[in-house]
Amino acid sequence: MVRVRFAPSPTGLLHVGNVRIAILNYLFAKKNKGKFILRLDDTDQERSTKESENFILEDLKWLGIQWDEFYRQSENISKYEIAANRLKSCGRIYPCYETKEELSLKRKIQSTKMAPPIYDRAALSLTEQEAKKMEAAGRKPYWRFRLNDTQVMEWTDLVHGKISIPLSSISDPILIKPDGSFVYTLASVVDDIDMRITHIIRGDDHITNTAVQMDIFQAIFGKYPAFAHVPLLSSIDGIDVSKRYRSPLSIVNMRNDGVEPRALWCILATHGTANNKDPADNLETLMKKLSFEKMSLSSPKFNPEEIKLLTKKIIAEKSFDDVKADLEKLKLKNISQKFWDTIKGNLYSIKDVVFWEEILFDKIDIIKEDENFVNQMLKTLQNPMDFEQWIKDLSQISGRRGKNLFHPIRIVLTGLNNGPELIKVVGLLGYDGVKLRIENNLKA
RNA sequence: GUCCCCAUCGUCUAGAGGUCUAGGACAUCGCCCUUUCACGGCGACAACACGAGUUCGAAUCUCGUUGGGGACGCCA
Numbered sequence: 001m002v003r004v005r006f007a008p009s010p011t012g013l014l015h016v017g018n019v020r021i022a023i024l025n026y027l028f029a030k031k032n033k034g035k036f037i038l039r040l041d042d043t044d045q046e047r048s049t050k051e052s053e054n055f056i057l058e059d060l061k062w063l064g065i066q067w068d069e070f071y072r073q074s075e076n077i078s079k080y081e082i083a084a085n086r087l088k089s090c091g092r093i094y095p096c097y098e099t100k101e102e103l104s105l106k107r108k109i110q111s112t113k114m115a116p117p118i119y120d121r122a123a124l125s126l127t128e129q130e131a132k133k134m135e136a137a138g139r140k141p142y143w144r145f146r147l148n149d150t151q152v153m154e155w156t157d158l159v160h161g162k163i164s165i166p167l168s169s170i171s172d173p174i175l176i177k178p179d180g181s182f183v184y185t186l187a188s189v190v191d192d193i194d195m196r197i198t199h200i201i202r203g204d205d206h207i208t209n210t211a212v213q214m215d216i217f218q219a220i221f222g223k224y225p226a227f228a229h230v231p232l233l234s235s236i237d238g239i240d241v242s243k244r245y246r247s248p249l250s251i252v253n254m255r256n257d258g259v260e261p262r263a264l265w266c267i268l269a270t271h272g273t274a275n276n277k278d279p280a281d282n283l284e285t286l287m288k289k290l291s292f293e294k295m296s297l298s299s300p301k302f303n304p305e306e307i308k309l310l311t312k313k314i315i316a317e318k319s320f321d322d323v324k325a326d327l328e329k330l331k332l333k334n335i336s337q338k339f340w341d342t343i344k345g346n347l348y349s350i351k352d353v354v355f356w357e358e359i360l361f362d363k364i365d366i367i368k369e370d371e372n373f374v375n376q377m378l379k380t381l382q383n384p385m386d387f388e389q390w391i392k393d394l395s396q397i398s399g400r401r402g403k404n405l406f407h408p409i410r411i412v413l414t415g416l417n418n419g420p421e422l423i424k425v426v427g428l429l430g431y432d433g434v435k436l437r438i439e440n441n442l443k444a
Numbered sequence: 445g446u447c448c449c450c451a452u453c454g455u456c457u458a459g460a461g462g463u464c465u466a467g468g469a470c471a472u473c474g475c476c477c478u479u480u481c482a483c484g485g486c487g488a489c490a491a492c493a494c495g496a497g498u499u500c501g502a503a504u505c506u507c508g509u510u511g512g513g514g515a516c517g518c519c520a
Contacts, residue, residue, distance in 0.1 A: 009520045116446040169447045177518045184520050208515040274457050276469045298450045406480030418481040
């Protein structure tokens, strides 16, 4: 049974990068008829916030990602204690006393010496007396995992294929902080074992972590799950894809901007693959298309404009019934089937409805048109009006055809260069509306 | 600096030694359709980072260079 987890830390907002990983995990679980587990990695009590947690849950619900199981790391601390004790008893973790300043100094020296920036394990050779002295001086120990530094960690990554990293090139990771709290590196492994995770699907930025965590997996469990490291989205035009706060690419932002969740699914599930981004794709087709093996290995540049474009296409396909509920939320007065059918092809976001409601029912920016022509518009106007007839008459009297004929009408009636089909616009404005706008244009 | 990963049109990519005058999709531009916006149809533009090697033959294999991304936290 496939079991995967999405494990965000509630220290900021979800963004396209995060959510892409969530979607990939979800799709993989569904494809294999497995379980999708949501786990909030909130071991860092100082940074984790309830507010951020709420945003994450709402974002996932908005996307339609349903989790089969839910956990918080802050509720699993007793399990980490058991694991830590086991590691202590077999000597795989050891106490250290260096301060952050001392460590950063060591790193600086190593850097100038061109030596690898690795903890020198000085604490390992501390005598019991020296350790006691430290503690007497008020220093509290924190604990490092002793990596098996003779080993070269090797695994067959679902995306990359063979990856190998010598553990000798990595620092012994700190697992327990001086206050006794546990660091993600340990907590995550313990939970993944406890939750019987079969596949860890995460970003490329975790590759080094994986080497470390595999060693920890081995130490406490004897085996480890399969890994898929997905190349990170890279930015285009200097927009930081993974900025945690106030990112223009945060999901909260997109929700508020009226982005279609399905646009996000189509793009994020297929970006970095040979699959085309098709607005018609649903969960089923995306599931079928998913293949880690076929995923490209270089980090794809991500262009947020694509979201807008796909959103537009998806909205244009929607029926009035599909959007009724969304439209009601916007609290507009003039919502009707006719109105929707008129404007639906011109929306980049469902919120653009507000704009078109104003244009079609309220007021426009008047752009002065050729007075002679506008007078002809008024003269040929009949009540009750017949659009086709009106255009015919107007064409005859003015000698205009095609764009020359329609564009000025569009300008007079909407104040815009483009928009919905004019026959529909006129249908909504009615005789009085059309007449009023023509007169206003003459007055201006 | 140390370690890891990567390199084909503007963007996402196909391509596993000859079928590549390098294919598709999005974007852009043009034409057609519609006496208008859009949709749709057709078409155009546009790429193998560089240098050596291996080979009869290299986008494809090897090495190097350059360039990009990531990791190196008492974050996750």
